[in-house]
Amino acid sequence: MAKSPDTQSTGEFLLGLLGRSKQRGSQAPFSLLSFIKAGTQNGARGFLLAYAILSAAAGTGILVLLNTESQLLEQQGYSTLLAVFFIVLLLVYRFSQRLLVAKTAAQIEQALHAKRQRILGKTLNLSLRDLENLGGNRVINGISASYESLSQAVVPLVAGVEGLVMLVFMYAYLLVLSPAAGLLTAVVAGLSVLGYLALNKHLDSTLKETEEDSQRFRDYANAVVQGSKELRLNPTRRAGLEQDMVDTSAALASSRSTSAHILAQILTTGTSVSYLLAGSVVFLLPLLADIPGEDISRIVMAVLFLIGPVGSLANSIQHYAIARFAMGNINRFESQIDSCHPAATADHDAGAGEFTGLSLKKVSYEHRVPEGAGSGFRVTNISLDVKPGEILFITGGNGSGKTTVLRVLTGLYPRDTGTMASQGTDIPLNPPQWYRNLFAGVFADYHVFTRPYGLDDTGRSILAQWLERLAINDKVPWPADQIDADALSTGQRKRLALALALAEQRPVLVLDEWAADQDPATRKLFYTKILPELKAQGKTIICITHDDNYFNCADRRFHMSEGKMTQVDAP
Numbered sequence: 001m002a003k004s005p006d007t008q009s010t011g012e013f014l015l016g017l018l019g020r021s022k023q024r025g026s027q028a029p030f031s032l033l034s035f036i037k038a039g040t041q042n043g044a045r046g047f048l049l050a051y052a053i054l055s056a057a058a059g060t061g062i063l064v065l066l067n068t069e070s071q072l073l074e075q076q077g078y079s080t081l082l083a084v085f086f087i088v089l090l091l092v093y094r095f096s097q098r099l100l101v102a103k104t105a106a107q108i109e110q111a112l113h114a115k116r117q118r119i120l121g122k123t124l125n126l127s128l129r130d131l132e133n134l135g136g137n138r139v140i141n142g143i144s145a146s147y148e149s150l151s152q153a154v155v156p157l158v159a160g161v162e163g164l165v166m167l168v169f170m171y172a173y174l175l176v177l178s179p180a181a182g183l184l185t186a187v188v189a190g191l192s193v194l195g196y197l198a199l200n201k202h203l204d205s206t207l208k209e210t211e212e213d214s215q216r217f218r219d220y221a222n223a224v225v226q227g228s229k230e231l232r233l234n235p236t237r238r239a240g241l242e243q244d245m246v247d248t249s250a251a252l253a254s255s256r257s258t259s260a261h262i263l264a265q266i267l268t269t270g271t272s273v274s275y276l277l278a279g280s281v282v283f284l285l286p287l288l289a290d291i292p293g294e295d296i297s298r299i300v301m302a303v304l305f306l307i308g309p310v311g312s313l314a315n316s317i318q319h320y321a322i323a324r325f326a327m328g329n330i331n332r333f334e335s336q337i338d339s340c341h342p343a344a345t346a347d348h349d350a351g352a353g354e355f356t357g358l359s360l361k362k363v364s365y366e367h368r369v370p371e372g373a374g375s376g377f378r379v380t381n382i383s384l385d386v387k388p389g390e391i392l393f394i395t396g397g398n399g400s401g402k403t404t405v406l407r408v409l410t411g412l413y414p415r416d417t418g419t420m421a422s423q424g425t426d427i428p429l430n431p432p433q434w435y436r437n438l439f440a441g442v443f444a445d446y447h448v449f450t451r452p453y454g455l456d457d458t459g460r461s462i463l464a465q466w467l468e469r470l471a472i473n474d475k476v477p478w479p480a481d482q483i484d485a486d487a488l489s490t491g492q493r494k495r496l497a498l499a500l501a502l503a504e505q506r507p508v509l510v511l512d513e514w515a516a517d518q519d520p521a522t523r524k525l526f527y528t529k530i531l532p533e534l535k536a537q538g539k540t541i542i543c544i545t546h547d548d549n550y551f552n553c554a555d556r557r558f559h560m561s562e563g564k565m566t567q568v569d570a571p
């Protein structure tokens with residue numbers, strides 16, 4: 001649906017209020033009021049206020065009519081005109097309230113969509129190192145989970161704003177009816193607000209605790225799925241995990257109950273305030289002021305009409321607390337990604353042209369580890385020239401730094417020192433996307449997407465050829481738009497990943513222990529037939545391998561040991 005700039009700004013403005021009040025901390029109890037106050041400062045958002053005022057005026061008009069009609073009934077008799085007015089006002093009330101809630105909620109959803117889209121774009125541009133440092137859970141929350149609770153709060157929040165405007169109107173009517181009653185209700189309402197402030201103080205910390213417990217439980221739930229085999233083979237391990245999950249679930253239940261307790265208090269405070277107001281008018285007002293009985297009944301009617309708006313305001317306050325918390329999480333995540341390395345350049349479509357070689361000189365990279373955990377693993381002094389059409393092997397023991405080097409070399413990790421040059425130009429510390437476009441590969445922790453994203457028709461036909469060549473064409477239903485990688489064996493999945501990498505038609509193919517999961521025949525085919533064929537086609541190939549039987553298939557071999565690389569003499 002196309003949105004006008006005005007429409008978008010209203011949603012963004014309302015979201016902004018949620019985010020801003022979070023930054024101010026939990027001491028911003030009247031931020032709901034600022035929904036209205038700030039709304040009046042910008043004509044573009046005037047429609048929100050106009051609908052709110054219309055519905056509040058109509059609602060108050062109904063109250064005035066009812067009071068007038070009951071007075072008329074006592075004095076002059078039934079008034080048809082007032083009955084007609086009543087129906088008209090009822091229709092206006094319904095119409096404006098529905099439009100207000102539906103339109104505003106839609107605009108907030110649009111603004112949320114725009115925000116999610118912007119943050120998603122930034123997240124996809126993060127360097128691999130930044131993404132790893134942020135951690136998977138934070139990323140998932142920042143681009144997905146936190147939006148759920150925000151969305152659920154949208155309608156009650158808007159209803160709360162409408163309730164607030166309605167309260168203002170009805171209170172004005174009450175003041176007209178009896179200034180003494182207005183004063184009394186203001187005192188009772190003021191005391192209730194103080195009660196709310198006291199409750200709200202605890203709410204933020206309880207919500208944070210709930211979020212942490214809930215994240216911990218999600219992690220365990222993930223382990224139930226990921227570790228399903230290990231858990232089934234070892235009942236003691238299963239019992240240990242189960243105990244941890246039960247403990248976390250109990251903690252979650254307890255923190256959720258505390259939140260629910262506070263939220264329920266807010267809600268019941270809101271609704272019981274209305275009855276308290278009515279009670280104070282009936283039982284206290286006659287003691288404080290000399291008011292005739294018929295006026296008291298009109299005042300009581302006015303006070304009872306406050307029940308609806310006060311209830312929706314109280315309901316919106318609890319949703320407001322949750323939404324503000326979620327908004328805080330989203331904003332925090334956005335500032336975290338903003339403080340990461342500059343995003344990848346916008347040259348994602350740039351072709352790299354013919355590969356002219358690659359040169360690394362004294363390159364080093366250190367893994368960042370949490371503060372206080374010492375220094376991270378370092379690869380140092382990596383110097384290497386890659387010529388077009390070469391087959392290079394990188395070998396070395398576990399943890400010697402092979403994968404790290406491959407990630408630095410392909411521009412996934414930004415090197416700390418040293419120089420890299422390719423295509424006749426120096427590559428900056430944070431390699432641009434055009435440089436990364438030189439490479440396609442299968443990494444040790446590769447992922448197969450459900451669709452072959454980024455492949456054009458030529459790419460698809462190359463994919464089809466390789467699926468056949470690697471004997472998995474019967475396992476991947478063509479046109480390969482609903483790939484179920486879980487339904488493939490480990491070796492088959494890796495063959496599919498290789499076929500997809502080759503279909504990308506990048507000049508350099510990087511493979512991290514690709515053949516490790518293949519049967520002997522496929523391994524032989526890979527080293528003795530496929531690699532030479534790819535080389536003959538002009539592809540440059542860099543393989544990490546432990547297959548010492550096939551070390552002689554490389555043009556040159558480099559060996560890693562404790563983060564250092566040395567060239568091994570040609571076999």
Ligand SMILES: Nc1ncnc2c1ncn2[C@@H]1O[C@H](COP(=O)(O)OP(=O)(O)OP(=O)(O)O)[C@@H](O)[C@H]1O
Pocket residue numbers: 132367368369376377396397398399400401402403404405444560
């Ligand atoms: N994201 C990371 N953060 C911190 N340290 C890391 C990270 N990735 C790897 N390391 C550390 O870097 C060292 C080298 O890891 P790397 O994966 O490069 O080794 P490798 O030679 O490929 O090992 P293997 O043959 O087992 O795959 C290891 O000690 C590992 O703990």
